Structures are given as C-alpha cells and as structure tokens.
Amino acid sequence: MGQDHPDSHLFPHATGAAAKMVQEHQQEAPLKLYAGWFCPFVQRVLLVLLEKKIPFQYIEVNPYHKPASLLSLNPRGLVPTLEYAGKPLYESTVVCEFLEDAYPAPMRLLPSDPYERARARIWIDFVTSRIIPAFHRFLQYQPKSEDDEGLSRVREEFLDKLRQFTEAMDPKGPFFLGEEVSLVDLGIAPWALRLWVFDHFKGGVRIPQGKIWERWERWLSAIESRESVVNTTSEKEHYVPIYKRYADDTAMSELAKATREGKGVP
Numbered sequence: 001m002g003q004d005h006p007d008s009h010l011f012p013h014a015t016g017a018a019a020k021m022v023q024e025h026q027q028e029a030p031l032k033l034y035a036g037w038f039c040p041f042v043q044r045v046l047l048v049l050l051e052k053k054i055p056f057q058y059i060e061v062n063p064y065h066k067p068a069s070l071l072s073l074n075p076r077g078l079v080p081t082l083e084y085a086g087k088p089l090y091e092s093t094v095v096c097e098f099l100e101d102a103y104p105a106p107m108r109l110l111p112s113d114p115y116e117r118a119r120a121r122i123w124i125d126f127v128t129s130r131i132i133p134a135f136h137r138f139l140q141y142q143p144k145s146e147d148d149e150g151l152s153r154v155r156e157e158f159l160d161k162l163r164q165f166t167e168a169m170d171p172k173g174p175f176f177l178g179e180e181v182s183l184v185d186l187g188i189a190p191w192a193l194r195l196w197v198f199d200h201f202k203g204g205v206r207i208p209q210g211k212i213w214e215r216w217e218r219w220l221s222a223i224e225s226r227e228s229v230v231n232t233t234s235e236k237e238h239y240v241p242i243y244k245r246y247a248d249d250t251a252m253s254e255l256a257k258a259t260r261e262g263k264g265v266p
C-alpha cells in the first residue's frame with residue numbers, strides 16, 4: 001500500500017477516555033509506543049502498559065501514511081511498534097510478552113507454573129490465529145442476496161471459535177485463568193469490545209442463550225470494567241467509519257483490499 005493513503009482523514013485521533021489517556025502519555029520517555037488510536041493490536045499493548053503501570057510515551061502515527069520515524073523502526077510500518085532504549089520491537093503478542101518479562105512488577109500477567117504458562121500461550125495463539133481471522137471473515141462477508149446462507153455460515157464459524165475459547169475458561173473466573181486478569185484476557189479484549197460493530201453491519205453477532213454463553217457474558221462484563229479497558233476505548237461512533245471500510249462493499253477501498261490480502265488488519 002502506498003504511504004500517502006487517500007483514507008488518511010479517517011485516522012485522526014482518539015476520543016473520550018482514550019483521548020485523556022493519550023494526553024497523559026505525551027511526555028518524552030525511554031519507552032515509546034508508535035500507535036494508531038483505532039487499532040485493536042495497539043490496544044493489546046496499551047492494556048498491558050496500563051495494567052502494569054509502565055511509564056511510556058504515546059506517539060500517534062497513521063500507519064496508512066507511514067512516517068519515516070515508524071519505517072526506520074519497523075520496515076513493514078505497522079502499529080504497534082515499540083521503541084525500547086532506541087531499539088525496535090513489533091508484533092503485538094511479542095510486545096506484550098516482552099513487557100511481561102521486562103516489567104515483572106507490580107503484577108504478573110502469565111502464570112509462573114511452566115505448564116500453565118504454556119497453556120495460556122496456546123489460547124493467546126488461538127485468539128490470533130483463529131478468532132481474529134474469523135472476526136474478519138464475518139465482517140467482510142458480502143452477501144450475494146437477502147437470504148444468502150453464507151452470512152449465517154461465517155457468523156456460526158465465528159461463534160464456534162468464541163464458544164471453544166469460552167469452554168476453555170476457568171469455570172469460576174471471572175477471567176480466563178481465574179480470579180486474576182492475564183495476557184489471555186488482554187489478548188482477546190480489543191475484539192470482544194468491538195462486537196457491537198456487527199450490529200451496524202452484519203445483522204449482529206447474535207450470541208445464543210445457554211450456560212456456556214453466560215460464562216462468556218460474565219467474562220465480558222469483567223473485562224469491560226477494567227480501568228485499562230475503559231481508558232483505551234474511544235467513543236463508539238468514532239470507530240464506525242473505520243469498520244465501514246471493511247464491512248461495506250460499496251465503500252470497498254484499498255485499505256479493505258489490503259486487509260483481505262493479509263496486509264494489516266484493524
């Protein structure tokens with residue numbers, strides 16, 4: 001994708017509680033986060049930074065109009081990119097695990113037991129390799145007619161992934177691993193918090209009734225009330241034009257095409 005993208009105007013800045021958080025992290029700091037306010041992968045990293053109360057400098061960039069400062073750190077020019085003592089790190093799951101290792105205090109976000117730690121990684125991988133692609137297949141599905149069965153199929157496939165994830169949760173909770181929030185929760189939270197976009201575009205997610213879904217709802221309300229989540233979320237209507245690019249074929253843009261080709265997926 002070209003660096004000077006015509007959709008640049010869609011990517012101004014955060015609003016609401018997230019705008020305040022951005023404002024509070026403008027001061028020069030050794031740890032710099034190159035971020036896009038809308039990006040769920042960035043939100044993963046922000047959640048870890050805020051949960052662990054790690055000082056950092058927030059640098060808003062438009063990854064569709066890549067500044068040289070970003071490209072010099074990350075040749076793909078994706079957000080999130082972290083600058084740590086002048087050195088770059090990217091890929092949200094890698095960055096989150098790095099922060100967990102480099103800043104053990106004041107709280108751990110992965111279990112200390114090696115087996116439990118590995119199991120947590122299995123579910124972080126499940127989110128990245130199964131849930132997020134299913135979210136995008138559903139959002140980008142273009143029904144060919146009013147009663148196109150394909151839409152129900154991609155919805156069901158997405159729900160099935162959420163169900164598998166929920167079945168693996170600690171039954172007591174409220175979080176995935178139990179009482180304490182972990183990288184598993186923070187790794188899926190940005191997409192779970194964006195499920196409302198389907199009410200705008202694809203007739204809703206339509207979470208079914210049932211015991212397992214009660215567990216999902218309990219998890220969702222626990223994660224939604226985390227301060228870190230509240231403080232990294234912009235006002236809903238601010239996200240709508242962003243998601244319209246993916247959901248609505250009439251608005252199909254270079255950006256959506258690039259997403260389908262696997263280059264960058266907000």
Ligand SMILES: N[C@@H](CCC(=O)N[C@@H](CS)C(=O)NCC(=O)O)C(=O)O
Pocket residue numbers: 001036038039040041042063064076077078079080090091092093258263264265266
């Ligand atoms: N796998 C990456 C994905 C990051 C990503 O796709 N970020 C999007 C914004 S949400 C981006 O920078 N897109 C710019 C582009 O595709 O050129 C991660 O986990 O950090």
